[in-house]
Amino acid sequence: MDLERLLILSAILFCIGLYGTMARRNAITVLMSLELMFNAVNVAMVAFAKYIVPTGVQDHLGRLLTGQMFVVFIITVAAAEIALGLAIVIALYRNRETVDITEASLMRR
Amino acid sequence: MLSAAGVGGALGVVLVRDVFRAALLLVLVFMTVAGLFVLMSAEFLAVVQLLIYVGAVAILIVFAIMLTREVQQGNLPNRLQLPAVVLPALLLAALIYVALDTDWNQQPGLDVASTGQQQLIQERLDVRGLGWATEAVQSNTVGGLPADWEDGVGRHIQERIDENLAIAEEHRANLRTSEAIDYETDAQILQAELIFLEQGRLVARLHPAFAEEFMEATEPTPLSEDLISALNAPDSPVQDVVEIRPKVQEDRWWLVGSDGDLKYSVVPGEATGILSVDGQSVSVENFPVLNVFEGRYEGAEERTGIGDLLINDYVLPFEVAAVLLLATIIGALVITRDR
Numbered sequence: 001m002d003l004e005r006l007l008i009l010s011a012i013l014f015c016i017g018l019y020g021t022m023a024r025r026n027a028i029t030v031l032m033s034l035e036l037m038f039n040a041v042n043v044a045m046v047a048f049a050k051y052i053v054p055t056g057v058q059d060h061l062g063r064l065l066t067g068q069m070f071v072v073f074i075i076t077v078a079a080a081e082i083a084l085g086l087a088i089v090i091a092l093y094r095n096r097e098t099v100d101i102t103e104a105s106l107m108r109r
Numbered sequence: 110m111l112s113a114a115g116v117g118g119a120l121g122v123v124l125v126r127d128v129f130r131a132a133l134l135l136v137l138v139f140m141t142v143a144g145l146f147v148l149m150s151a152e153f154l155a156v157v158q159l160l161i162y163v164g165a166v167a168i169l170i171v172f173a174i175m176l177t178r179e180v181q182q183g184n185l186p187n188r189l190q191l192p193a194v195v196l197p198a199l200l201l202a203a204l205i206y207v208a209l210d211t212d213w214n215q216q217p218g219l220d221v222a223s224t225g226q227q228q229l230i231q232e233r234l235d236v237r238g239l240g241w242a243t244e245a246v247q248s249n250t251v252g253g254l255p256a257d258w259e260d261g262v263g264r265h266i267q268e269r270i271d272e273n274l275a276i277a278e279e280h281r282a283n284l285r286t287s288e289a290i291d292y293e294t295d296a297q298i299l300q301a302e303l304i305f306l307e308q309g310r311l312v313a314r315l316h317p318a319f320a321e322e323f324m325e326a327t328e329p330t331p332l333s334e335d336l337i338s339a340l341n342a343p344d345s346p347v348q349d350v351v352e353i354r355p356k357v358q359e360d361r362w363w364l365v366g367s368d369g370d371l372k373y374s375v376v377p378g379e380a381t382g383i384l385s386v387d388g389q390s391v392s393v394e395n396f397p398v399l400n401v402f403e404g405r406y407e408g409a410e411e412r413t414g415i416g417d418l419l420i421n422d423y424v425l426p427f428e429v430a431a432v433l434l435l436a437t438i439i440g441a442l443v444i445t446r447d448r
Contacts, residue, residue: 003208003213004208004209004213005112006145006149007204007208008204008205008208008209009112009115009116009145011200011201011204011205011208012116012119012201013115013116013119013138014200014204015197015198015200015201015204016116016119016120016122016123016197017119017123018196018197018200019123019193019194019197020122020123022189022192022193022196022197023123023186023187023189023190023193023194024123024185024186024187025185025186025187026128026182026185028128028132028170028173028174028177029122029123029128029131031170032122032131032132032135032170033122033123035135035139035162035166036119036122036123036135036138039138039139039142039162042142042154042158043142043145046145046146046149046151046154047149049151050149050150050151051213052213065415065418068151068153068154068415069415069418069419069423069426071151071154072154072157072415072419073426073430075154075157075158075161075162076430076433076434077430077433078166079161079165079166079434080433080434080436080437082166082169082170083169083437083438083441084437084440084441084444086169086170086172086173086441087440087441087444087445088444089173089177090173090176090177090444090445091444091445093176093177094445097179099177100182100185102187102188
């Protein structure tokens with residue numbers, strides 16, 4: 001479980017998420033793929049926080065947790081994002097009876 | 110194991126046709142990521158991950174799938190198939206290349222001596238029969254600074270001292286005493302380094318791994334007159350110290366008083382030791398004041414929790430996140446409300 005393996009895992013997760021966001025029509029699947037990407041970034045953040053210690057800060061333990069602090073905020077933002085995203089999906093469904101984002105072309109001329 | 114489950118689950122999320130099954134696979138991915146967090150000793154984050162993702166986000170997604178059930182036609186692809194495969198594949202290749210190609214073990218700020226400098230250091234050390242130090246030089250673990258670097262290096266060190274003192278002052282003004290002491294300590298260490306440099310001595314910063322070895326191997330070190338007076342200066346946090354015992358207990362050093370008893374327990378910081386070479390002798394001396402803990406703290410684990418950080422260093426992002434969540438709640442209500 002060293003840094004390179006974690007980074008590669010994170011890259012694979014991120015790219016699968018990216019594929020999902022780009023290639024799927026179902027809005028809910030797109031949101032789930034977004035969550036995958038968030039998780040990939042979180043894994044990378046925690047891995048860096050664990051394995052990479054900037055020289056000169058070893059004596060200040062608080063600064064060693066910077067990566068984990070980032071993850072806390074990313075999780076918060078991801079939760080907010082999924083809540084809003086699903087609210088939009090529900091609104092879309094109510095107004096247009098669809099969850100297909102290729103048909104959600106209200107703003108297209 | 111976990112990684113394979115995570116990748117398999119993630120593939121399932123984007124490839125399985127049934128959206129509900131995809132959601133369940135997503136929960137699997139969240140759990141494997143939580144497992145990875147535990148393995149990376151980030152237990153708090155693992156718990157948060159389980160609570161928020163598995164608990165809240167998964168439920169939200171399942172609800173959304175249920176509510177929009179009538180129009181669910183499964184997980185259809187759109188017309189972007191080709192670019193959607195090619196682009197992530199390219200990105201993946203680039204990321205893996207970067208992850209494997211980068212040397213993650215480098216120590217920024219640790220100047221590895223060039224071959225000529227190494228020879229110089231080695232010659233001086235060989236004369237005094239210091240085998241361990243010679244080995245350290247050979248294996249590049251000691252960076253040396255020759256005399257003609259003094260000007261540039263001295264200026265650099267002075268800048269860092271000023272910087273540290275300014276930050277310490279700011280912390281003091283805001284009543285964050287422990288942070289202020291940290292920075293003042295750094296400044297003190299650098300000051301001592303500067304003095305060594307100005308005296309024309311060879312200064313080498315010990316590599317952390319090497320320093321550890323030294324601490325295990327060393328006998329109790331009686332202090333030189335200079336160091337005793339520096340250590341016991343009137344404004345110093347330690348008083349009446351005559352001897353240092355390295356590595357008596359875990360990563361602590363003990364400072365022993367004139368009555369032979371342990372007086373302070375010291376945690377050596379970054380500049381664990383300075384190797385000084387003068388005309389007469391070679392000695393490894395530690396610096397007067399590193400992080401000093403009174404005797405009563407000895408043995409207690411010093412650990413800063415995420416919770417402490419949230420309400421100290423990261424209070425502004427914390428507030429912003431709180432406001433963001435509030436805005437999200439209101440926004441979600443507005444979007445989904447009945448007209």
